[in-house]
Amino acid sequence: QSVLTQPPSASGTPGQRVTISCSGSSSNIGINYVYWYQQLPGTAPKLLIYSNNQRPSGVPDRFSGSKSGTSASLAISGLRSEDEADYYCAAWDDSLSGWVFGGGTKLTVL
């Protein structure tokens, strides 16, 4: 049972826009930054979004993040086949005094 809640799966066709939600609480997302990681099959996670809505150098602007209250979202526009991966949200939890993750969302490009 993950502290942050994500839908287990999402899907879209090439060119579409999809969003992945991440729900938390007042001890994590409500007061701390949210991060998003992309994990391609068989590889290590890669930082996709930091500090709620910032993209590291090299991450396409098709990826965007937002946060409102105790929830956050990752949006992917202009969906491409290479976006097929698992996506995880993460935040520091002040009550647990540690990092917590969502259970991950498997994105399928139809």
Add this chain to the structure above:
Amino acid sequence: QVQLVQSGAEVKKPGASVKVSCKASGYTFTSYGISWVRQAPGQGLEWMGWISAYNGNTKYAQKLQGRVTMTTDTSTSTAYMELRSLRPDDTAVYYCARSVGSDYHFDYWGQGTLVTVSS
């Protein structure tokens, strides 16, 4: 370029210990921390703890307190994670990741080390 290269796969029996290494390059090792995150087969990510490469300060996940020890060797820019009293449910891929910023989030990750615990 920042690189974190981890040691190879391990097979251990229940009750044993494992020590995984993570060699950093491409940045000033002591200017950042190292976090450890694990992923059981087919499961999500679980944070294990963090160590400052500057002064060795550590913070461990409550669930692993007493079983995990994280250390660094600044002379070789290498971080280590030792997990003791291994159980079958410790079977996972263990990742090291560079920790950055005031909240020590993870920006670069190692390739992962599979640790299998089986009798």
